[in-house]
Amino acid sequence: MDYGLLVMGAPYSQPAPHSALRFAHAVLARGHRLVGVFFYHDGVHNASMLMTPPQDELNLRDAWKALHKEHDVALDVCIAAALRRGVISQSEASRHGHDAFNLEAPFELTGLGQLLTLQQRCDRLITFAS
């Protein structure tokens, strides 16, 4: 089956991202395909490249990145939710006159239409929110 995940929880303050990540690995271990993960609401903070947890703790952004690298999972971030929370790509930062940015590939800023596309494309879309 093709799976998609919707992640709406912030890293390190809500359990949703950890749950989603463990679920993602279980999906792949059962032989399914994980098409993409859509980060929405506070879930957009999963994409911040400035995330710096202690070295002996899981870096959630790196874990999502590894999922993309090893299994070609698309990592889409809602642009409206991200920008208002200060999660921003280089091109958007430039467009809005900011000197810094904190989102880069493989995370992509996209619109809600991408979530609908993911839902239509997948056999299952599972939401992780806390």
Added chain:
Amino acid sequence: MILHILTTPPTSEVPRQVEQAIQAGDTLLLTEAGVTATLDPDLHCWTQNDYAVFLLEEDLVARGLSSIAATHGLSTVDMDGFVALTEQHLQSVTWY
């Protein structure tokens, strides 16, 4: 048949909303803080026979509740079992 994924503890309003929405033949999976329902064996979800109820084992372990769930004979699934439940149910709703 819908898989209801409940992430909040019995002290929140959300479980009552689930009770209103869930239908006979559906499945209820308690995850994250939802597994603290283990501490109250009198809750409606444990005393009814209309739908199946499972607890996510990893979240029970994280909260030190595994032995209590076992003592009460409550059904658990691991993360692999969670995926299996999503295979069996065309639709899922996450309550939070």
